[in-house]
Amino acid sequence: MREESLKLRPYLDEVGVMIGLEIHVQLNKLNTKIFCGCPLDYHDDEPNTHTCPVCLGLPGSLPVINRKAVEYSIKVGLALGCSIEEHTQFYRKNYYYPDLPKGFQITQYDYPIASSGYINIEGEDGEVRIRINRAHMEEDPGRLVHEGGSIERSKYTLIDYNRSGVALLEIVTEPDIRSPKEARRFLDKLRNILEYLDVVDTTLEGSMRVDANISLSGGSRSEVKNISSHKGAERALLFEIVRQKNLLRRGGKVVQETRHFDEARGVTVSLRTKEEAHDYRYFPEADLVSLRVADWAPGIAKTLPELPDARRERFVSQYGITDDHAKSLTSEKKVADFYEQVAAEVDSKLAAVWIADVLKGELNYRDLGIDAFASANMVQLVKLLAGDQITEQSGVEVIRTILDEGGTPDEVVAEKGLLKAGGDLVTAAVEEAITENPQAVADYQNGKQEAVNFLMGQVMKKTKGRADAKEVRRMIIQRI
Amino acid sequence: MITISEILEEIRNSSAEEVVSSCLERIGPNNFNTFITVAKESALKTARENEGHTGPLAGVPIAIKDNISTKGIQTTCASRILGGYIPPYDAHVIERLKEAGAVIVGKVNMDEFAMGTSTETSHYGPTLNPWNTETVPGGSSGGSAATVAAGEVPLALGSDTGGSVRCPASFCGVVGLKPTYGVISRYGLISYANSLEQIGPIASNVADMTLLFNVIAGHDPRDSTSVPGEKEYTKALVDDVKGLTIGVPKEYFGEGIDQAVEKSVWDGVHRLEDLGASWQEVEMPHTKYALAAYYVIAMSEASSNLARFDGMRYGLRLEKDHDWHTTYSAIRAQGFGEEVKRRILLGTYALSAGYMDKYYLKALKVRTLIKQDFERALKSTDVLIAPTMPTPAFKLGEKISDPLTLYMADVNTVPVNLSGVPSISLPCGFSNGLPIGLQIMGKHFDEETIIRTAYTFEQNTELHTKAPEVV
């Protein structure tokens, strides 16, 4: 299997960058935490108002597993092509940190619930398979607030356990990722799949947290923690590559260590605490019994929705659009849903162009999501374009106006007078242009093709850009 | 000593409040240092409110070992590190007791975090054995057994991880049960070794102990290791052992067993024989490794279970805070007693990288063999009988200076916890005025047979009528 991925990447030996990711996904679409019935709607609430003896780790409290958390975990495992373990069990990971109320985290070690899956992404050299080693369940620790905002300079630490005990699924990849950009694409694709599965609301803070492991040319790897965005992951890894390359170039050694990503400064810093030599002393959690749930998998598999890759293929075959468009449209579930709503009512190919190539760009530029534009408006717009009632430029202007000021396409077109200039108006303009510019006409007749452009420009000026360019060109050439 | 029926009679003649009041008066002087916390206000309030309660323990006072969570009542595990901790929730067994109308009069003394065999490691000083105050009451539930033996209360709850209910029951001449693992919910029991421990009822006689057991046993969805089902154990209070087959494991009568103890226990076996039972010798060849296996497992689990005591959410906090790790280490060094620290160190070591296979995993495999010893021995027999402790109560201070010597006293009790089977200890004789206990061990989930055997034995001897002279 390792050899397989090597074959796909013949440049491996020279480059030597190996990146592995550990992604902690909060199953925040559950109603309750993993081992107790505390609710998950704690965002913006006062600290320590969503706790109980179990998630506070009060002496004498005991955990009980949330059945649905197991179902969701199996669902994710299946969507990632994993096998679901016949026998799975929880372990204690023993370490000490103020956010860990019991002095150990209940997690999985041997016998994780899912293993050996993959996600295909756009690699540096074409499509590539990133293998997933395992996905396992564990509990979230609490949230620390460092006085003054920085872990290095704070005078004290405040702890809020509202988050303690939220169900996490930790997804661990093999070190198959070869560049920061691939890492970013992997994370985006994973988030997309999770949205399709409806097990995580990825817009909530802390819903996907990433630790990255990176090494160069088979040297020691450093672990980077505290990455909270996909852009951040890319930046952190880029920084690490530069740092490690420089270190090696100066004859230094890259030590195996844990580094902390400072998002604000875009750098990773060594935490340099004695905590380096971790001995977690993993042993089975005796307060929980084993799970034999592999037989849930077939039933859960039936409930899997159409996943991004499958949807992309269907878009191509059902709507007759290009693979590139399909890829762009299925990269976010909401966008794909939007597209299908629109394509149900208008020409699917035209819709694809205007959503994937135009709307998405305008939204990105304004840092907006697809929610900022109503599908009904897109339907209206595509109809106007299909019926040749406005020019493409006008179409773009409509979208921009709606995003910046509001309204519907019909309203904007009316207000700004964007309807394409009617035949008479254009004919008159063409006549005028020809009459007013005899030199250009003469130039064209003498073989200068570009003279037409000049005349077109004149017509466009006269019609305030509302004439259809192709049509104008045709008319001019016909006349002269 | 007091019985439930005596209490209920007194309540009928006066009131629950008066009965609880006189109970509190008896406890007041704390002559044997049995109580850490007396919940006087809440006990009287409950007694008043329970007037007319129809539950099986209505108005009956009960003492609770201080490692069981009681809402609103200080719970310390007899440790400095938990001093002042007031749990915001009740343990499952406490909820059941309240439902049955019982009155919790206070929290009783124990070895710190249940680690000990004599109640000498308590931060609050040792409890004295009411039969002879120069001796220990046993441990770790020393307070629970002593308070019943001294006639302060009729009932108490203890916990048994390696013999901590049966040992003090034996030393104090009372009846104590360690049920099959999973029968009584551990929700609210502050953990020492979670794969080994169970809460256990303690009373002055088998019937009372069974009634208490009946109230607190049964499924609890908040404990994942709690077995499903509810049973009516009082049906087992039948005076009849005809046809009962008793197994006597020779390994439990080893070198360290006191002569008087050996004789008493055999007298007990023969008494049961007279009553229609038969006995045979059984072999349990791995018994001698049980002590080592038990301590490795218990200490390993303890090292993890006690990691939560960091002074942030409850318990001891020192004046000055340094950085997190330094602060944490300092609090624990000051808050834990020597025995607890020793066990945490050993447990950490036994789980650590490079040693886990040799110690922890090895002990778990030996545990399997010990469990199989029990299954084999109980295939041809109904119950097993052996001495609970190798000797009667030893003197205060006698064994506390050398940890290993103290550990050795657990030789007969720990195999039971390793295998998870149930076991009752009850008095079978005396030696120099000190009680001797024998334990009746049974098959998993067969508390009924060991209760019946214990009841029959008790009803056909005079032992349960004896009590220490308490001023």
Place this chain on the structure above:
Amino acid sequence: MITTKDVEHIGWLARLKMEEEQLEGYADQLNSVLDYFGQLDEVDTKEVEPTYHVLEMNNVFRDDEVTDCLSQDEAIGNAPKTQDGYFKAPRII
């Protein structure tokens, strides 16, 4: 055989602060107990599975339904140091 250096290391792993003068005493005590534990080596466990749970139980769950929480007062009620509803802990580093 545990040395005082080992004791120091275990003390750090277990987060139990120890003074120099205590190390040797601890080493002696730990060594005598570990010697005793060494008995376990005598037992042949080649074909034996470890017992993690004495009961043969599997698949115990709870439903994904909300239950009562503690109030903030109850949650932080036992804490030695608090601030604005948070637990107050020392700085990390």
